[in-house]
Amino acid sequence: SEERSLNFIEEIVEQDISAGKHGGRVHTRFPPEPNGYLHIGHAKSICLNFGLAKKYGGKTNLRFDDTNPVTEDTEYVESIKEDVRWLGFEWENELYASDYFDKLYEFAVTLIKKGLAYVDDSTAEEIAAQKGTPTEPGTPNEYRSRSVEENLRLFEEMKDGKYPDGAKVLRAKANLASPNMHMRDPLMYRIKHAQHHRTGDKWCIYPMYDFAHGQSDAIEQITHSICTLEFIPHRELYEWFINKLEIFPSRQYEFARLNLNYTVMSKRKLMQLVKEGHVEDWDDPRMPTISGLRRRGYTPASLREFCDRIGVAKRENMIDVSLLEFCIREDLNKTAWRRMAVLDPVKLIITNYPEGQTETLHGENNPEVEGGEGGRDIPFSRELWIEREDFMEEPPKKFFRLGVGLSVRLKHAYIIKGESVVKDADGNITEIHCTYIPESKSGNDTSGINVKGTIHWVSAQHAKTAEVRLYDRLFRVEDPSNEEGDFKEYINPDSLKVIETAYIEPDLATAIPGKGYQFIRKGYFTLDKHSSTDKLVFNRTVTLKDGWVK
Ligand code: ATP
Numbered sequence: 001s002e003e004r005s006l007n008f009i010e011e012i013v014e015q016d017i018s019a020g021k022h023g024g025r026v027h028t029r030f031p032p033e034p035n036g037y038l039h040i041g042h043a044k045s046i047c048l049n050f051g052l053a054k055k056y057g058g059k060t061n062l063r064f065d066d067t068n069p070v071t072e073d074t075e076y077v078e079s080i081k082e083d084v085r086w087l088g089f090e091w092e093n094e095l096y097a098s099d100y101f102d103k104l105y106e107f108a109v110t111l112i113k114k115g116l117a118y119v120d121d122s123t124a125e126e127i128a129a130q131k132g133t134p135t136e137p138g139t140p141n142e143y144r145s146r147s148v149e150e151n152l153r154l155f156e157e158m159k160d161g162k163y164p165d166g167a168k169v170l171r172a173k174a175n176l177a178s179p180n181m182h183m184r185d186p187l188m189y190r191i192k193h194a195q196h197h198r199t200g201d202k203w204c205i206y207p208m209y210d211f212a213h214g215q216s217d218a219i220e221q222i223t224h225s226i227c228t229l230e231f232i233p234h235r236e237l238y239e240w241f242i243n244k245l246e247i248f249p250s251r252q253y254e255f256a257r258l259n260l261n262y263t264v265m266s267k268r269k270l271m272q273l274v275k276e277g278h279v280e281d282w283d284d285p286r287m288p289t290i291s292g293l294r295r296r297g298y299t300p301a302s303l304r305e306f307c308d309r310i311g312v313a314k315r316e317n318m319i320d321v322s323l324l325e326f327c328i329r330e331d332l333n334k335t336a337w338r339r340m341a342v343l344d345p346v347k348l349i350i351t352n353y354p355e356g357q358t359e360t361l362h363g364e365n366n367p368e369v370e371g372g373e374g375g376r377d378i379p380f381s382r383e384l385w386i387e388r389e390d391f392m393e394e395p396p397k398k399f400f401r402l403g404v405g406l407s408v409r410l411k412h413a414y415i416i417k418g419e420s421v422v423k424d425a426d427g428n429i430t431e432i433h434c435t436y437i438p439e440s441k442s443g444n445d446t447s448g449i450n451v452k453g454t455i456h457w458v459s460a461q462h463a464k465t466a467e468v469r470l471y472d473r474l475f476r477v478e479d480p481s482n483e484e485g486d487f488k489e490y491i492n493p494d495s496l497k498v499i500e501t502a503y504i505e506p507d508l509a510t511a512i513p514g515k516g517y518q519f520i521r522k523g524y525f526t527l528d529k530h531s532s533t534d535k536l537v538f539n540r541t542v543t544l545k546d547g548w549v550k
């Protein structure tokens, strides 16, 4: 892609490098919580973190932020690794916040010993009430003045499983009068008797996000810890823990999360769509997940290009999904192989073409590439399938397709002229009869006839069949999360259209999984993961042009 100016995070990194901070080292991390599949918003964070390291000769860790045992699972860990690799990035270290549970426990003990943390027996409601309001300071309770010895004993007993869930918490003794509510003695640990996907039942106390994230960054000596804007109010606490613990001074920087219109982008909401059967699974081609986009036919290059084009913002904004579609169109235009497929077929009979005769025509794979990247044979015969919409019995002016009395070129083949139609009892056209001009063969046309239109076709006797799935936006409003009521009320009922029997040229029977194909005039398609030699299934990645009407 073209040269662009530095984004504000690159500016910070370049300043740090020239100031010799951390010896000019750049070390980032991508920290997903393994509680769902990654979405395109995560792709933005991945491209940013891995992109910075790549640009400045640094490293990026993949760190699973797995401090909440109830929601996390190894299924998600595996899918996250697959998605990051597929996007084209390789991490320096595969790490888990849960690997630091011992170390984090030690950090907590250190703070207790410094008089900077205490065990609190209050309920969640009491703690919330005692925190005050943004205009009123919080009030200390009786537990805040517990002795260091008592806190050490109680915290150890919490760890040893002496108390039920919710009976006690460990809190930082920070500043109950701080204008920043996050500084008002935030929770560090809570009791949760739950199985963890990696540590099993070793622990029954788990650190809160704020006590785990910065410390994990410091343990890994992360230089630039990049997160989204909602963490701005957490930054003071991030630095407070690091300063009090006197550990590696990682720094947090915030950028605006990616919001895309006509979809939702929170794992919790995406999970609901899956669990309640609104979509097939996390990788349903309508989902904004990386696995869904992959199955739909998006390429890693197109997603990286999209992330690059939207840039790194300091303010929340909404990105139009048509930009994403533009990026995949641009990529597939360069790489997809051209084929012919008829999605809404009607029979075309060339009355002056000999019955029983077949000839083999040739089409290049990719006209965008010098030499065409090879090509394929296309059988031609007397009876073809064409698109119903490419014919009109009584064509209006400027209809440059086939009509009675109107001529058109069959792609890679001959010029034909519409002659007559056959209809069923209801008046539907069942056959179109035409004549062809033998001297008009593509590449060797001596007919001297010019026609305006070219249509695609498939030889009826040679055609294979396929199921073709056409997708539209999953939601009918731009920002379903911001509408009244439940976001699921705004699901687009027509987001999937299945064509049970499309006719495709025979070469497509050996289509390559993961490869993009342009079905001429119909869009870009790719094999679905459920496609088999017995039943071919294609997903439409995107149309050739932006056909959305608001
Ligand atoms: P969600 O709300 O969708 O579950 P999350 O932030 O809870 O997202 P994490 O697994 O914690 O999900 O995210 C891993 C990283 O990806 C974090 O650094 C987070 O800031 C970043 N991230 C998540 N969503 C977006 C987004 N829409 N745009 C940019 N970055 C994002």
Ligand code: MG
Binding pocket: 033
């Ligand atoms: Mg998170």
Ligand code: MG
Binding pocket: 033, 267
């Ligand atoms: Mg989340």
